[in-house]
Amino acid sequence: MPSKYRIETSVVPHRLVPVSFSGVVAWEEGCLKCARCAKRQCVYKVYETRQLNPQEMRDSLDFACKNCFRCVQSCPKGLIQKAQDPRFRSLGDSYFTxxxxxxxxxxxxxxxxxxxxxxxxxxxxxxxxxxxxxxxxxxxRPTRDGIHGREYISTAVDLGRKPMALVFG
Known part of the structure; x- marks a missing residue:
């Protein structure tokens, strides 16, 4: 890519660690824990980008895992299983699920x-x-529907400090 289109960016660390939907990978009896299948099949490259040890699948189950379940489906013996993280259900309230x-x-x-x-x-x-x-x-061509049905494209930008809390009323 030409240098005039190159914008240098840096990732800002999270203030709070996001909770993932799934939280447990269970290795059943009979698995060699080689992790070749899951490491090669992860389309989001969780193991490469986070430099995880593929032998320790538990370390990958945080917000970096996008829950595509490719690792579960690509296990040749069908031994990898993921379960919902109990912390996920405790997020939010009746309004914000x-x-x-x-x-x-x-x-x-x-x-x-x-x-x-x-x-x-x-x-x-x-x-x-x-x-x-x-x-x-x-x-x-406004007659065509977008990816979520017909919707308006808003280019509005909110400037200023963010509110301390949302107030509904």
Whole structure:
């Protein structure tokens, strides 16, 4: 990529560690714990980016794991299992469910709409790109529906300090 399009960025550490949906990988009897299958099949490269020991699968189950369950499906013997983290259900309240909170964490961290799947991994993704998806076909041809049905594209930016708490009333 030409240098004029290169923007140097740095990742800011989380103030709070996000809680993942799944929290346990259970190695059943009969597994050699080689982790070749899970290490090679992870489409999000959790093991490579976090420099995890593939022998210790438990270390990968935090917010870096995107719960694609590829490691579970790619185990040749079908011995890897994941279970829901009990801390996940304790997030939020009756208004803000755990799913809404994790969705907001994801949007704040990446700047993109949470969509499940392999995702775009082209040259304009990753650090340095805000991943804001704007489907311009909705503007050019408004009869087509977008990825979440028909919706407006807002380019508004909120400036100033963030409020201490949300007040509904």
């Amino acid at each position: 755990p799913e809404i909170i994790t969705s907001l964490w994801y949007q704040a961290e990446t700047g993109r709409i949470p969509v499940s799947g392999a995702g775009y991994g082209g040259p304009f993704s990753g650090p340095g790109f805000d991943s804001m998806w704007t489907d311009m076909s909705e503007i050019v």
